[in-house]
Amino acid sequence: MRSIPLPIQRLIREFNKLPGIGSKTSERFVFHLLRQPTAEIEALARSLHELKDTIRLCSDCFTVSENDFCGICENPERSKQIICVVAEPKDVMAFEKTGTYSGVYHVLGGVIDHAHGTGPDQLRIKELLTRVASGGVTEIILATNPDMEGETTAAFIAKQLKDQSSIQITKIARGLPMGGNIEFADEITLGNAMSGRQNI
Amino acid sequence: MRSIPLPIQRLIREFNKLPGIGSKTSERFVFHLLRQPTAEIEALARSLHELKDTIRLCSDCFTVSENDFCGICENPERSKQIICVVAEPKDVMAFEKTGTYSGVYHVLGGVIDHAHGTGPDQLRIKELLTRVASGGVTEIILATNPDMEGETTAAFIAKQLKDQSSIQITKIARGLPMGGNIEFADEITLGNAMSGRQNI
Numbered sequence: 074m075r076s077i078p079l080p081i082q083r084l085i086r087e088f089n090k091l092p093g094i095g096s097k098t099s100e101r102f103v104f105h106l107l108r109q110p111t112a113e114i115e116a117l118a119r120s121l122h123e124l125k126d127t128i129r130l131c132s133d134c135f136t137v138s139e140n141d142f143c144g145i146c147e148n149p150e151r152s153k154q155i156i157c158v159v160a161e162p163k164d165v166m167a168f169e170k171t172g173t174y175s176g177v178y179h180v181l182g183g184v185i186d187h188a189h190g191t192g193p194d195q196l197r198i199k200e201l202l203t204r205v206a207s208g209g210v211t212e213i214i215l216a217t218n219p220d221m222e223g224e225t226t227a228a229f230i231a232k233q234l235k236d237q238s239s240i241q242i243t244k245i246a247r248g249l250p251m252g253g254n255i256e257f258a259d260e261i262t263l264g265n266a267m268s269g270r271q272n273i
Numbered sequence: 274m275r276s277i278p279l280p281i282q283r284l285i286r287e288f289n290k291l292p293g294i295g296s297k298t299s300e301r302f303v304f305h306l307l308r309q310p311t312a313e314i315e316a317l318a319r320s321l322h323e324l325k326d327t328i329r330l331c332s333d334c335f336t337v338s339e340n341d342f343c344g345i346c347e348n349p350e351r352s353k354q355i356i357c358v359v360a361e362p363k364d365v366m367a368f369e370k371t372g373t374y375s376g377v378y379h380v381l382g383g384v385i386d387h388a389h390g391t392g393p394d395q396l397r398i399k400e401l402l403t404r405v406a407s408g409g410v411t412e413i414i415l416a417t418n419p420d421m422e423g424e425t426t427a428a429f430i431a432k433q434l435k436d437q438s439s440i441q442i443t444k445i446a447r448g449l450p451m452g453g454n455i456e457f458a459d460e461i462t463l464g465n466a467m468s469g470r471q472n473i
Contacts, residue, residue: 076348076369078339080327084320090313092305098293103324104363105292107337111325113290118321120284121306125314127280128307137307139278148276163304169276 081107130162133204135180135197137162145169145177152176157214158201158230160184160223164216176214179204184222185229193229201230205238212241219247219265281307333404335380335397337362345369345377352376357414358401358430360384360423364416376414379404384417384426393429401430405438412441419447419465 081103088099106114130136131143134156138144145151145165155176159165165178181196204210213234217223231242247265249258258266281303288299306314330336331343334356338344345351345365355376359365365378381396404410413434417423431442447465449458458466 076344077366078328078337078344080320080323080339081337084317084324087317087320090317091302093298093301100363100366101293102291104361106321106324107328107362114321114325117284117287117290118318118325120280120287121314121318121321123280124284124303124306125311125318128278137278137281139280144276144278161304162307163300166277166300 130180134165134178135162135182135200136165136178150175153209154211155214156201156204156210156212157216158227159216160218160226168216176212181217181226184217184226186222196226198230198233202233202237205234205240210240212243214243214245216245330380334365334378335362335382335400336365336378350375353409354411355414356401356404356410356412357416358427359416360418360426368416376412381417381426384422385429386422393426396426398430398433402433402437405434405440410440412443415442415444 084103084106085096085099088094088102089096091099094102106117127139128137129139129141131138131146132141133146134143136143136145140147152175156179157168157174157176158179158181159168160181160183162180165180168174168178179197179201181198181201183191183196185191185193185196201213205213213230215227215230217227227244231244234240234242246269247262248269249255249262249266253262255263284303284306285296285299288294288302289296291299294302306317327339328337329339329341331338331346332341333346334343336343336345340347352375356379357368357374357376358379358381359368360381360383362380365380368374368378379397379401381398381401383391383396385391385393385396401413405413413430415427415430417427427444431444434440434442446469447462448469449455449462449466453462455463
């Protein structure tokens with residue numbers, strides 16, 4: 074492979090580090106970029122620098138932000154009474170896309186995962202309790218993934234909050250996904266859909 | 274989506290332009306990078322700048338190169354008597370990985386594709402004829418893809434070369450791919466495998 078220019082080999086290696094990207098796809102990216110105008114490659118490089126230089130975490134909710142406080146926490150139209158607790162900033166993004174939530178968030182920075190060495194102390198649970206203790210919060214929505222780590226984390230936080238306060242604690246609904254098929258749904262999903270049934 | 278910092282939205286858009294990358298994957302890339310040390314993001318940005326600043330086309334064979342002439346054309350161990358004609362620089366890379374070819378290349382910069390407005394004049398066929406005319410070449414291997422455009426391009430070049438010289442013109446073998454299955458091979462592949470049979 075010494076016949077391949079080093080800058081190309083290096084960029085292939087860099088793209089190869091992105092999640093789910095194998096060396097073939099990485100090569101395709103590089104040869105695609107080589108066919109683009111220089112401005113296109115510059116735009117990608119500039120966006121990367123900008124990400125590195127400008128993104129920090131919101132001091133209130135710990136989601137990604139350009140300033141000390143994120144656009145959601147700073148928006149006067151968002152209710153500070155409801156806090157939706159999520160694992161990662163990308164979960165905030167997913168909920169924001171739905172356009173159905175008008176409260177604020179709290180990003181834990183992960184989930185309890187003893188197998189990978191993440192305990193409750195490494196998450197921003199203390200910061201959540203502090204926000205709750207400062208008053209004004211009426212509801213905490215636990216919105217972690219419906220897997221073992223997510224459920225464990227939600228249960229842990231629910232317990233901590235119940236010990237401390239009398240605010241409402243809810244969990245996002247489990248059930249059949251849109252476009253789902255009862256026939257092929259797994260038992261747990263179907264059981265959740267049944268037990269979480271709603272009046273129409 | 275105004276709640277998502279602009280630098281994040283911009284980088285998502287940039288990654289989204291890469292071939293085969295949808296917005297979900299693009300988001301996953303950005304949130305992956307946000308979890309990496311700054312040095313990782315810098316390395317990717319630097320590699321992009323390096324690509325843009327240092328890669329040009331070899332003056333002899335038109336593959337990607339850091340200098341006026343590529344590492345293959347400059348390597349005294351590579352035979353200048355054999356030229357393998359390919360469509361794109363990435364095809365050079367694919368052959369180089371096999372480690373079985375010791376001649377040089379000629380990159381056409383595409384294939385004849387009238388549907389997308391690429392005629393023979395937009396390819397580096399004139400440059401190939403000039404290389405051949407300058408003497409010393411004994412064999413031209415036509416190594417375009419086994420599809421209609423690739424076959425058309427190979428046939429066109431073969432005709433031009435036959436009109437001009439008496440050097441050997443070959444085409445890379447068609448047949449069953451490694452790991453292939455006779456039962457499920459299409460008729461053309463199977464027909465090619467039969468007609469191209471070799472002594473063992």
